[in-house]
Amino acid sequence: MAENHEMDRQQGKMTIGEGQMFKPDDDSESESESESESDISPKAKSRVLGDEDTPSRSFLFYEDIVHVEDDVWDLYFDGASNNMGCGIGVLIISPRGEHVPVSIKLDFAVTNNDAEYEACLLGLQSANKLGVMKLTVHGDSSLVINQVTGSWKIKSSSLAPYQAKIEELKKLFEEVRYVYLPREENQFADALSKLAALINILDHMDSLPLCVERRSSPAYINDVDDAKESEAEPWYASIVRFKEAGEYPADLDTRGKRALRMLSAQFVKTNDGQLYKKTAQGVLLRCVDKTTSEKVMEEVHDGECGSHMNSHMLVRKIMRLGYYWTTMETDCRRYVRHCHNCQIFANIQHLYQKRIERAFNKKVKPRGINEGDLVLKSVRALLPVDPRGKFKPNWAGPYLVKKILTGGAVCLTDLDGNDFSNPTNLDQLKKYYP
Structure with a gap:
């Protein structure tokens, strides 16, 4: 089986590569057969399924994984075969909780059982290249789990070579234990296999990178949700410039530009230069900056006609009056919480109410x-x-x-x-x- 993947732990990058069918004959050895455990250098061990001669074709670069011989690693595998294609997915979890995902698209026709065996073999080869000695293999295929453990006999001649190869790889480990688990508990490996089956890799490409990033805030521009605006630059400045001249901020990438276009479609700019937020009902709400929003909250909440309502009602009343800014709910909740009169006039809970509250909030x-x-x-x-x-x-x-x-x-x-x-x-x- 030929693999071609690459992963960056910091950005969650992974490569979906193309696979070749496992052949049991002596003339075509797999990659794990061509390298013995003693030939794997520490550098190669840090690169899962990496080829020492062609390091650029390694599918995973994970320097932070440290192997501890006495610890047991977990391996989850799954295969997918449908009318869109065939793919296999593997998830290896180290004793420290580090996740190593592997996903390969198969360019040959296989049955569902063949795909499950291909995934199991890929997982064992990957774990061997990591230097794992004790492994627990989890799979949702009852046929594969029962056949490799000897509970069921192999009646299909097409599956016999897979069984023989698994027995051969098993000798490279000190301990291998197989565990069956329901499909709903194997969702990660299932998603990897289906992704590889559905994705299309062009003929001139050996792999296709996939980047999974972590984002802590919406893709709004100019830190809209942070409300950290200067006096000369309100939160909606980029929206106004885009609607006037189609200009993008200089630091925006393609994803940010798309977010700005989608966001700007929700706003309307009048001839007098004022920007309005258009609601789903077609009502136009005037966009205000940070200074104006503070005055609006103060007047509506505790002005002459203010009733010191809660934050939810305060937001609704401000919108009914025709004002809008992106952080209305957060700002109103903060304003109400720090209101002196709201705190001293808050209702006192009776004793039985506190007992009920404690019963429901023990944790x-x-x-x-x-x-x-x-x-x-x-x-x-x-x-x-x-x-x-x-x-x-x-x-x-x-x-x-x-x-x-x-x-x-x-x-x-x-x-x-x-x-x-x-x-x-x-x-x-x-x-x-x-």
């Missing part, structure tokens, strides 16, 4: 109160006469946590430095956000 790690934190204290005792009536605050403060005693008691002091005469229970406090 939830509570947000603790530490010494030096600002807290609010629940107002439980009713004054004989309170002119505010039912509109009085439910929480008093903020106060400073001076010391936390054993048993859930806390010593508080006000902002003027006056200590409370008696300790306060933790269940009567909540954290205050200035």
